[in-house]
Amino acid sequence: MAEGAGKPRILKGRHLLGVAELSIDEITALLDLAEEYASLARRRDRKLNTLRGHTHINLFFEPSTRTQSSFELAGKRLGADVMNMSVKTSSVTKGETLLDTAQTLNAMRPDLLVIRHQHSGAAELLAQKMSCAVINAGDGWHEHPTQALLDALTIRRHRGKLENVTVTICGDIRHSRVARSNILLLTRMGARVRIVGPGPLLPPNAERLGVEVYHRMEPALEGADVVMMLRLQKERMDGAYIPSEREYYRFWGLNEERLKLAKENAIVMHPGPMNRGLEIDSSIADGPRSVIREQVEMGVAVRMAVLDALARNLETEAAA
Amino acid sequence: MSGHGNGGTRALLNARLIDPASGLNATGGVIIEDGRIAAIGPEVTAETARARGIPEEAIEDCAGLWLVPGLVDMRVFTGEPGHEYRETLASAAEAAAAGGVTTIIVMPDTEPPIDDAALVDFILRRARATAKVRVHPMAAITQKLEGRLMSEVGLLKEAGAVALTDGRRAVASSRVFARAMAYARDFGMPVVQHVEDAELAGGGVMHNGEVSARLGLPGIPRQAELIALERDLRLVEMTGAHYHAAQISCAESVDIIRRAKERGLPVSCGVSISHLLLNEHDIGAYRTFFKLSPPLRTEEDRAALVTGVAEGVIDVIVSSHDPQSADTKRLPFAEAAFGAIGVETLLSAALSLAHGGAVDTLRLFEALTVAPARLLGLDTGVLKPGAPADITLIDPHRSWRVTEDALHSRSRNTPFENRVFEGRAVRTIVAGETVFDYDAAG
Numbered sequence: 001m002a003e004g005a006g007k008p009r010i011l012k013g014r015h016l017l018g019v020a021e022l023s024i025d026e027i028t029a030l031l032d033l034a035e036e037y038a039s040l041a042r043r044r045d046r047k048l049n050t051l052r053g054h055t056h057i058n059l060f061f062e063p064s065t066r067t068q069s070s071f072e073l074a075g076k077r078l079g080a081d082v083m084n085m086s087v088k089t090s091s092v093t094k095g096e097t098l099l100d101t102a103q104t105l106n107a108m109r110p111d112l113l114v115i116r117h118q119h120s121g122a123a124e125l126l127a128q129k130m131s132c133a134v135i136n137a138g139d140g141w142h143e144h145p146t147q148a149l150l151d152a153l154t155i156r157r158h159r160g161k162l163e164n165v166t167v168t169i170c171g172d173i174r175h176s177r178v179a180r181s182n183i184l185l186l187t188r189m190g191a192r193v194r195i196v197g198p199g200p201l202l203p204p205n206a207e208r209l210g211v212e213v214y215h216r217m218e219p220a221l222e223g224a225d226v227v228m229m230l231r232l233q234k235e236r237m238d239g240a241y242i243p244s245e246r247e248y249y250r251f252w253g254l255n256e257e258r259l260k261l262a263k264e265n266a267i268v269m270h271p272g273p274m275n276r277g278l279e280i281d282s283s284i285a286d287g288p289r290s291v292i293r294e295q296v297e298m299g300v301a302v303r304m305a306v307l308d309a310l311a312r313n314l315e316t317e318a319a320a
Numbered sequence: 321m322s323g324h325g326n327g328g329t330r331a332l333l334n335a336r337l338i339d340p341a342s343g344l345n346a347t348g349g350v351i352i353e354d355g356r357i358a359a360i361g362p363e364v365t366a367e368t369a370r371a372r373g374i375p376e377e378a379i380e381d382c383a384g385l386w387l388v389p390g391l392v393d394m395r396v397f398t399g400e401p402g403h404e405y406r407e408t409l410a411s412a413a414e415a416a417a418a419g420g421v422t423t424i425i426v427m428p429d430t431e432p433p434i435d436d437a438a439l440v441d442f443i444l445r446r447a448r449a450t451a452k453v454r455v456h457p458m459a460a461i462t463q464k465l466e467g468r469l470m471s472e473v474g475l476l477k478e479a480g481a482v483a484l485t486d487g488r489r490a491v492a493s494s495r496v497f498a499r500a501m502a503y504a505r506d507f508g509m510p511v512v513q514h515v516e517d518a519e520l521a522g523g524g525v526m527h528n529g530e531v532s533a534r535l536g537l538p539g540i541p542r543q544a545e546l547i548a549l550e551r552d553l554r555l556v557e558m559t560g561a562h563y564h565a566a567q568i569s570c571a572e573s574v575d576i577i578r579r580a581k582e583r584g585l586p587v588s589c590g591v592s593i594s595h596l597l598l599n600e601h602d603i604g605a606y607r608t609f610f611k612l613s614p615p616l617r618t619e620e621d622r623a624a625l626v627t628g629v630a631e632g633v634i635d636v637i638v639s640s641h642d643p644q645s646a647d648t649k650r651l652p653f654a655e656a657a658f659g660a661i662g663v664e665t666l667l668s669a670a671l672s673l674a675h676g677g678a679v680d681t682l683r684l685f686e687a688l689t690v691a692p693a694r695l696l697g698l699d700t701g702v703l704k705p706g707a708p709a710d711i712t713l714i715d716p717h718r719s720w721r722v723t724e725d726a727l728h729s730r731s732r733n734t735p736f737e738n739r740v741f742e743g744r745a746v747r748t749i750v751a752g753e754t755v756f757d758y759d760a761a762g
Contacts, residue, residue: 199502199559215506241499243463243472251474 009316010309015127015134018143019184027189030305031153037308038153038301041077051080051311054111058084059101060137061117066272066296067137067147071114074303078311080112098122102129111314112307115139120177133310141175147271148181150302152189154295155226158267163190168220168262169211170252171230171279172201172241178271179230183209196220197252200241217252221261228269229254229280245278254280259289267291328752329353330378331369335387335713337361339703340686350387352709355751360703382713389689389701390422390453390710390748393663395566395590395638397487399730400446401439402431407643407730409443412663413451415641415728417756419664420712420745423454423693423700424641428465429487435460435471437479444480452755453748454700454710456482458512461500467491470500477507482696485512485566488613488642488658490548492518494555501561510562510588510695513552515573516614520544525654527615531600537653540615542570549573553580556587564695565589567640569614571624578633588695589633591625592640593669594660594735598622602735608649608656609733612640629687630679635695637687639666643731660735664727668741671716675742713747718758720744 010029013021022030040046056075060068068084075082085105096104098117105113110132115123120140127134138144152162159165167186173179173195186193187210195206196214206213214220221227232248242248259268268280268290276282285292333349337360349364350357351372359368369379393416399406409426416424426443428434434443440457447455459481463469473484484504490513491497497513504511521544526532528539549565553576556563567590568574580587594612599622603610610616628634642659649656662669670688673679693701700710720726722736748756 199506200499240469242503243470243474247472247475 007312009312011313014310014313014317016145016306016310017123017127017134017136019145019148019181019188020143022145022185022188024188027149027152027185030149030302030309031156033308034149034153034298034302034305037304038298041297041301046077047079048077049079050308051075051078054080054311055109056080056082056112056114056307057105057110058082058114058137059105059116060085061087061115061122062138064116064138066299067116070296070299071137071303074300074307075112077300078304078307080307098125099129102126106130106132112310133314135306135310138177140177141180142177143181143184144177145181146299146303146306147178148185149306150295150298151182151228151269151271152185153298153302154269154291155267157294157298158291159225162186164192165225166192166194166223167226167228168194168196168224169228169230170196170217170220170254172232172236173197173206173230174201174203175233175236176230182228183211187211194220194224198242198248201236217258218261221258224262224266226267226269227254227259227262231271231273232275232279249278253278254284256281256283259284269295271295328378329358329372329374330380331364331366331374332380332382332387332711332713333364333366333369335382335385337703338386338388338681338685340682341690341702342704343682344703345682347384350703350711352749352752355709355753357703357705357707357709359705385746386714386716387703388685388712388714389703390712390750391420391667391688392423392425392692392698392701393421393639393641393666394425394636394692394696395427395592395640396424396663397427397429397642397659399643400430401442405730406645408450409447409455410450410452411728411730412641412643413447413453413455415661415664416453417748417750418728418745420667420714420748421453421663422710422712422748422750423456423698424663425482425692425696426455426457427487428458428460428485433460433465434458434481435463435465437472437475440476440479440481453750456480456696456698458483458485458487460484461486461491461504461511462496465489467493467496470496470503473504473507473509477509481509482698483510483512483564486514488514490514490516490518494551497552498555498558501555501559501563505559505561508562510564512564512566514613515545515548515552515565515568517544517548520547524615525611526603527600527617529600529618531603535603535606535653542572542617545570545614546572546576549576553585553587556580556585560586562586562588567592567595567614567638568625568634569595569617569621571621574624574628574633577628581633588635590636590638591629591634592638593662593666594640595622596626596629596637596673597669598735606653608651608653609660609735609737611653611656611658612660613658626673626678629673630683632683635687636692637666637670638692639663641729643729644733645731649733660733661727661729661731662734664729665722665734665736665741667712667714668720668744669736671714671743672741675716709749709752711749712745713749714743715746716743718742718744718746
């Protein structure tokens with residue numbers, strides 16, 4: 001407890017449900033703190049006591065090895081007691097509703113609850129019933145705030161800033177919470193955001209999101225600082241939203257030739273897991289401009305910062 | 321082929337030049353060089369030709385024949401691949417040439433259906449090797465024309481498909497169609513729809529009305545077309561795709577299209593020549609050659625369609641050439657296949673609309689040439705320097721009788737059998753080459 005008290009408050013809210021609720025100052029402060037944790041993580045002795053005595057539950061209704069282990073590692077490095085609940089082992093499969101689960105968990109008095117759910121708005125609903133801090137680790141097509149924060153941190157480390165950086169987000173924008181959170185965060189921080197993808201995979205009235213909308217890769221990549229590829233879900237392929245894998249790769253896949261249209265020092269990002277040879281060529285994913293592994297590293301740092309920031313608010317509440 | 325030059329330089333003079341794209345309708349000449357139009361206009365005379373060094377034997381006096389851009393027929397079914405006994409690309413092209421049609425757009429309803437870039441390539445290669453007119457394929461909107469999963473629009477376009485259609489079938493699912501339209505829009509591909517609610521039309525074999533009641537045949541209500549058309553236009557609003565109703569058959573459809581155009585939607589439509597000349601009464605005693613899809617409707621509908629063409633609400637006139645053999649047509653009416661041949665009679669039948677004064681000559685030829693060409697992004701259908709020399713010479717008053725022997729299609733299912741038409745193509749030129757000469761053919 002001692003370590004948390006007295007540190008400056010970073011987030012106004014009790015939860016982190018989406019980027020939409022974050023101000024420029026909050027985002028900047030979170031990124032600054034994450035930056036500290038990133039350098040700390042590169043040291044040998046990186047176990048902290050910041051969250052000692054805190055219970056951190058990961059409640060994952062959708063399987064996600066990366067995000068779950070990233071949150072788990074972040075909690076453990078900060079000294080929290082971390083518990084993973086996945087849908088297969090929980091009573092949700094026995095017909096319990098989300099709110100029943102929330103009440104059960106609430107009775108266990110956790111401090112931090114990380115939730116991943118297949119439906120948009122699930123994190124919001126859960127937060128209404130929980131007395132602890134709730135962190136949205138992805139809800140349906142809606143938001144994935146820690147992904148957007150880790151992407152922003154990665155970009156900032158390479159460009160030194162976010163303002164006026166041109167970011168092209170490519171692929172299935174419509175069904176992507178990663179895209180939605182990134183658009184919100186990057187536009188708020190003054191970046192120029194372009195989105196590109198086939199018509200059926202773009203959201204309706206996309207231009208109202210404050211982005212430039214493209215239907216073809218070439219003009220969208222022209223002069224970009226950052227190329228952010230999204231994962232194409234298998235269920236979107238084979239004719240339902242797009243005709244086939246080979247057509248998607250032909251017109252929307254990132255290959256060396258297309259990447260040449262972006263700035264010479266442009267970086268390539270992907271939230272993972274990648275479909276190599278579908279949305280991105282292996283030579284690019286593993287090439288010098290790829291920062292995909294750095295994104296994973298920044299993921300842990302950002303999640304540490306978020307857990308820390310929300311825990312500080314709990315201290316303040318307890319003190320009040 | 322016919323002794324009118326070798327495709328090199330030549331001049332056609334003293335013709336009535338009709339070019340709807342420029343509004344030209346005057347006596348003059350055309351000079352053809354290397355398969356393209358080098359000069360055209362009232363000022364092109366024998367002196368012009370000689371000054372360009374064209375030898376006397378390559379200078380021809382057309383003696384007032386009409387000289388129009390070769391016709392572009394954007395709805396032609398063939399049987400290649402899969403049903404070559406009904407029609408091949410070569411036989412369809414033969415019929416087209418004889419009818420003054422220099423470009424045919426072939427439908428993907430073949431066996432297998434044209435839903436793959438390799439099949440588009442097959443059609444184009446077969447056409448180059450065997451067909452005497454230009455052939456462009458439309459490709460399937462959905463895989464196997466099943467209306468479920470969209471086809472590879474981008475790859476199909478790269479291979480040379482000019483538009484997307486499921487041919488004789490409508491895409492029934494609104495969801496599938498909306499996504500396909502949103503996707504096609506990215507590639508600038510027109511989506512061509514057979515406008516029919518298959519559920520409502522289901523089991524019907526002719527227009528649902530007095531005649532079907534008398535004949536005791538199940539009808540296809542006009543609402544099958546109207547509902548489908550109205551729905552499709554809502555999806556156009558949603559997606560912004562270029563939508564083309566392949567053929568409309570009802571008076572109300574003309575109004576629906578008119579209003580959609582007034583609202584600025586990217587919409588166009590076609591009508592078949594049969595629907596402009598015939599009505600439900602022509603079915604007579606269960607004559608299956610008049611069994612069409614959409615069905616021939618009432619006289620009021622027919623008249624409204626003609627007005628729609630005259631006013632330009634209906635953009636394009638097509639033959640909807642659909643060869644069927646005896647085994648699919650010599651059956652009880654309800655069991656017979658839909659469809660009629662028509663690519664060879666398209667021009668002559670259309671001329672009757674101009675002769676009767678129902679449609680202005682320039683407007684008529686616009687609907688037969690430049691309108692479909694522009695819609696599909698083709699550079700044909702116009703008479704201007706630099707354009708491909710695809711030209712049809714018409715004797716507007718030469719009368720001829722439609723007989724089995726007179727037609728070049730492999731199939732015989734014409735609704736105009738024994739009709740005497742006034743006016744026909746007497747010479748058809750594709751890329752400067754004469755591909756049909758009526759008098760040389762005898």
